[in-house]
Amino acid sequence: MIEAADLSLIDWSRAQFALTAIYHWLFVPLTLGLSFIVAIMETQYVRSGNEEWKRMTRFWMTLFGINFAIGVATGIILEFEFGTNWSSYSWFVGDIFGAPLAIEGILAFFLESTFIAVMFFGWNKVGKKFHLASTWLVAVGANLSALWILVANAWMQNPVGMVFNPETARNEMVNFWAVLFNPVAVDKFLHTIFSGFLLASVFVMGISAWFMMKKREEWLAKRSILISAVFGLLSSLMVAFTGDMSARTLAQVQPVKFAAMEALYDGSRNAGLVAVGILRETDEKIHTEKNVNDFVVKIKIPSLLSIMTGGSKDTYVPGLRDLIHYGDTTRKILAIPDMMQRGQFARGVLDDYKRARMLGITEQAEIIRKEYFGSRAFFDEYFRYFGYAFLSNPEDAIPNVPVTFYSFHVMVALGFFFILVCMLALYLLFMDRLARNRWFLWLMLLCIPLVYISSEAGWVTAEMGRQPWIIQDLMPVSIGVSRISAGSVMTTFVLFAILFTALLAAEVSIMIRQIKNGPKH
Amino acid sequence: MMGKPEKSTFSAAARIFRFYYDGFTTMSWWGKRVWVIILIKLFIIFIVLKVFFFPDFLRKNYDSDAQRSEYVLDQLTLTTPADD
Known part of the structure; x- marks a missing residue:
């Protein structure tokens, strides 16, 4: 390694x-x-x-x-x-x-x-x-x-x-x-x-x-x-x-x-846009390591964030915690741990391909190349999350x-x-x-x-x-x-x-x- | 038949040269000053920085594209996740 x-x-x-x-x-x-x-x-x-x-x-x-x-x-x-x-x-x-x-x-x-x-x-x-x-x-x-x-x-x-x-x-x-x-x-x-x-x-x-x-x-x-x-x-x-x-x-x-720009940790419908705010770090964790930044003071414009995001105040805007735990099903965004798993799978496939080539098993390498890297589905479902394989914690x-x-x-x-x-x-x-x-x-x-x-x-x-x-x-x-x-x-x-x-x-x-x-x- | 186009090409080139020559020789104070800065800057960027401080990492350390690919593949498949 x-x-x-x-x-x-x-x-x-x-x-x-x-x-x-x-x-x-x-x-x-x-x-x-x-x-x-x-x-x-x-x-x-x-x-x-x-x-x-x-x-x-x-x-x-x-x-x-x-x-x-x-x-x-x-x-x-x-x-x-x-x-x-x-x-x-x-x-x-x-x-x-x-x-x-x-x-x-x-x-x-x-x-x-x-x-x-x-x-x-x-x-x-x-x-x-x-x-x-x-x-x-x-x-x-x-x-x-x-x-x-x-x-x-x-x-x-x-x-x-x-x-x-x-x-x-x-x-x-x-x-x-x-x-x-x-x-x-x-x-x-x-x-x-x-x-x-x-x-x-x-x-x-x-x-x-x-x-x-x-x-x-x-x-x-x-x-x-x-x-x-x-x-x-x-x-x-x-x-x-x-x-x-x-x-x-x-x-x-x-x-x-997007959630970080608004310091939004917990998502909701009818989400307001923070016009002015001052943050303060708290002892509360986002997940296991990073601390939550709460607002000491804020002025919020009601519903505007939901309207900006989806054109309606009923639009759900996920926060950072939601993205870690659940993702956003309406936008087909996976939870970060799911993306990490998919990234690790894609990395494993790349590693298998590399080893097969290194060992001179060209037939196997060719199969991996065609079945995985030649497939749009593999790219869309797995390889697009490749970078998540390098994260050790979803908070990263x-x-x-x-x-x-x-x-x-x-x-x-x-x-x-x-x-x-x-x-x-x-x-x-x-x-x-x-x-x-x-x-x-x-x-x-x-x-x-x-x-x-x-x-x-x-x-x-x-x-x-x-x-x-x-x-x-x-x-x-x-x-x-x-x-x-x-x-x-x-x-x-x-x-x-x-x-x-x-x-x-x-x-x-x-x-x-x-x-x-x-x-x- | 060939003389006219050559002459007109020559005269066009001469006019372009004259245009730039006149421009540079009659340049204002600020124009001269910024040209000096541009030349110093280009010297520092392309001669000092590029040659002495910014070698291409993969070109410098690996001889062929195959070796460079291998190196990057190793980075992609063997690097442990960062602690932070």
């Missing part, structure tokens, strides 16, 4: 990946959203011919360019980490990530070398309409580029469209469309890009508010706030709508994460509840707060009272860090909430990790922390300088 991976190695590997992903995500959403805001501004310029719109476009395009340039290639490090720190996972994933990441790479290359060059170098060298088309193509291309990464991430949350090859120990894609239109991928893509649009809108509103406080560039600031508040309001409503779509999908494919399938709960609620609360901010900004703008309400200008400026916190909290919910899985139900992080020394992972963790902090400091300082300089005359 092989000893389970050292916990400090797993923790450092996870911490390193989290650090890289969190820093990477500081750059990405602004690119996704600001590209569209710039395209809208340039469209106004081309339609009106007013040179002020051009100044405005070029100013925001500069900030877009700084963010894009500093952020570019920070995601590549995640791919390095797959090969070094998560080698078993990378091998097991097989070609599933190959196609989406290749498309992303090609798209990004052509986008960056062609249309971004036209955006920045093409003023007065190419026609207005061609330039505008390039700006729109950058916006569309950047968002399509994100699509493929999110498709890959969604596959880890809900693996579909593949078969497992026991000979190579790799998954092989058999249905590209199932991977692309994975319900988690659809929800995730829409939710993520709209959240990026919202982030960029809040960013533009905040910088514009600063100009208004300084009584500089008021024409530009007011129009920037108008465009970004409308764009931000529509985006934030779409974020809420797509978040609601995700709830239904999560309840089906990641019910444990439960993530850190407080982290999942708080990150989710911070994201949601700030999301709704930004809807109000966008609405209030538009109201004050139309009433011509924006400049007089300095508190609101300050609030818009302070919303910039808040929107980043909200955006990162969304990813913390998604990734911490699916623990212990690196691939949902198929592979826990303890199996995906490479058996390297924890010390080397710590070293690169520190290197990344320094590198990314330096990049962030460079971006912020260049951006502040450009903002202070303001648009060129």
Whole structure:
């Protein structure tokens, strides 16, 4: 037998990946959203011919360019980490990530070398309409580029469209469309890009508010706030709508994460949604080891969780205890111990296959391969629970509840707060009272860090909430990790922390300088 | 017959080159600054990190795909459940 991976190695590997992903995500959403805001501004310029719109476009395009340039290639490090720190996972994933990441790479290359060059170098060298088309193509291309990464991430949350090859120990894609239109991928893509649009809108509103406080560039600031508040309001409503779509999908494919997001231990019909709550660890056990986190205080919206999950207040929403003991028969979700048994059976079959091959009993190996791994029923009934074979206790399938709960609620609360901010900004703008309400200008400026916190909290919910899985139900992080020394992972963790902090400091300082300089005359 | 397309291909290539050349040579302060950062960053990522700190674990330790498969199969079938 092989000893389970050292916990400090797993923790450092996870911490390193989290650090890289969190820093990477500081750059990405602004690119996704600001590209569209710039395209809208340039469209106004081309339609009106007013040179002020051009100044405005070029100013925001500069900030877009700084963010894009500093952020570019920070995601590549995640791919390095797959090969070094998560080698078993990378091998097991097989070609599933190959196609989406290749498309992303090609798209990004052509986008960056062609249309971004036209955006920045093409003023007065190419026609207005061609330039505008390039700006729109950058916006569309950047968002399509994100699509493929999110498709890959969604596959880890809900693996579909593949078969497992026991000979190579790799998954092989058999249905590209199932991977692309994975319900988690659809929800995730829409939710993520709209959240990026919202982030960029809040960013533009905040910088514009600063100009208004300084009584500089008021024409530009007011129009920037108008465009970004409308764009931000529509985006934030779409974020809420797509978040609601995700709830239904999560309840089906990641019910444990869904229950953890609400710190729901005992399920019920007519389940309410916790709007605000503070948790406290109790001595009570979920099952045998992990403690229950009870609410010190909470404000609950009656029935809403049931309605979000199944469209009716009569919908039963299982809690963490229910998922351990009974599962959810209405959604055909097995109890965790049942899944563990099925996972162990699938693992036993794989072990038999491996031994038969090793001993040269090729006939038996071939029979196992055909009867089990060639059968859809075996995959659907047993192999899909393969990862549960590595759990020693059903509670191991439960993530850190407080982290999942708080990150989710911070994201949601700030999301709704930004809807109000966008609405209030538009109201004050139309009433011509924006400049007089300095508190609101300050609030818009302070919303910039808040929107980043909200955006990162969304990813913390998604990734911490699916623990212990690196691939949902198929592979826990303890199996995906490479058996390297924890010390080397710590070293690169520190290197990344320094590198990314330096990049962030460079971006912020260049951006502040450009903002202070303001648009060129 | 062959002369015209070659000439136009050449002139298109020259125009594209000129476009990028002019763009880079007339770049603003912030443009130059971010290009320096990009180049330093790419050097650190691809030369320092990739070469010295991020070798591909399976490629480094195993010579063939068959050996890599065996290694991962062992991980999948022989690893004991984690205590925590």
